[in-house]
Amino acid sequence: MAEVDLAVIGAGLAGCSLIGRLQQLGSDLNIALIEAGRGPGGRTATRRKRDQSGWLLNHGAPGFNLSESMPEGMDSLLKPLRARGVLQQDKRAVLSLDVEAGLSPATSPDAWPNGGWWHGVPSMASICEALLDTAGTAQLSRQFETRVRWLEHRKDHWLLENEDRTWSLRAKRLVLSGTLLAHPRSLKMLAWDDVPLRTAIAEGVDDDLDKALSLLQHSQAEVRWNLMVDLGVLALNAEELPAQIWLNDAAKARWKVERLVLQPQSVGRWGLVVHGLDSGQAITPESQGHLLAQEQQRLVELLPKLLQALPVVSAALNQATPLGVMRWGASRPLNNPLPQELQWCPTSAVGFCGDWIAGTGFGRAEGAVSSGVNLAEQLHADR
Ligand SMILES: Cc1cc2nc3c(=O)[nH]c(=O)nc-3n(C[C@H](O)[C@H](O)[C@H](O)COP(=O)(O)OP(=O)(O)OC[C@H]3O[C@@H](n4cnc5c(N)ncnc54)[C@H](O)[C@@H]3O)c2cc1C
Secondary structure, three states, rough: OEEEEEEOOOHHHHHHHHHHHHHHHHOOEEEEEOOOOOOOOHHOEEEEEEEEEEEEEEEEOOEEEEOOOOHHHHHHHHHHHHHHHOEEOOOEEEEEEEEOEEEOOOOOOOOOOOOOOOOOOOOOOOHHHHHHHHOOOOOOEEEEOOEEEEEEEEOOOEEEEOOOOOOOOEEEEEEEOOOOOOOOOHHHHHOOOOOOOHHHHHOOOOOOHHHHHHHHHHEEEEEEEEEEEEEEEOOOOOOOOEEEEEOOOHHHHHHHHHEEEEEEEEHHHEEEEEEEEOOOOOOOOOOHHHHHHHHHHHHHHHHHHHHOHHHHHHHHHHOOOEEEEEEEEEEOOOOOOOHHHHHOOOOOOEEEOOOEEEEOOOOHHHHHHHHHHHHHHHHHOOO
């Protein structure tokens, strides 16, 4: 069985920032990155189409904001990405939509955050890919399409296994960049009958871990239902349509939609992502298919109304193809951030990073990057 110094579960911004920063610091740790998805990105993921090269639809976060003055480590990590053009300021317009579906320039802090919008080029997933590139291949092995289900803590190592135990890995240290293995939500959503990290380390063995798990138990997250649409070819340049249209509070309450995201694709095609808000219906493996179909129908039916102020897009709806709904079960954490001092639990050799860690950017992409950088610096200092 393979054995590594560090196993990082999750290839989103936090896990990739952790690995990228460790590499920048000259770490000699032998690292394995394990990710349930097909590639890096997590909630900054990009959907491709098998039959259409050049189709890159950002169906999670379409961009994010960064504080104008950021910690040195984070700046060092992101600087090469800016220099390569992988991380760019998004200059396209952001509009606000009112309850009559009228459009005006966006002014709310969510829609127009301090420092403006940054995005990945050519796609949001490119940011995570570029962070991993800096890590090279010698000390990093990548394991995609593998969801860790079982965790066991033995005397001097962790044992990780997938659901049917056909894949396993030994690691001296473990980092979780998502909350799935540590939060009770997995029980309902995946019909698991235990919280894997709690099962691995019994209560009373590690005070720090007990504190972390008890805080996490009470944390809540927002659910999003994102409808993806291929609008076909539009005779418009990228700058002629807004990048995002945020519904104001009254419009959100009326239509249960947060925003519309318009993305130019190759050869004149356009993609649209509708960020739908949750109605609170519980989801189980059995109800999932039906709920996704129901939400797709609801959002598709709303589009002519929501897009009436953009005649070219509105007309394109006749030829548009819905590409399905992606349900983000925990699109953003809302409360109970994990204090930074609990990011590393030395007794159990387990650590945490992600947008659920306390600090600037909690609940946002900036917090995810910053938590990965912090943990990398801590691990490097403790080596
Ligand atoms: C629809 C949407 C819109 C958003 N809009 C914005 C925005 O406008 N601005 C902003 O700043 N932020 C936004 N966000 C939030 C932003 O995307 C996140 O804060 C950030 O991407 C989180 O990165 P992360 O690495 O912490 O987590 P993630 O990206 O979730 O990464 C965790 C990874 O771990 C993997 N994983 C978890 N458990 C396991 C397991 N057991 N085995 C294997 N792999 C596992 C997951 O598959 C995932 O890829 C948005 C998010 C969504 C979903």
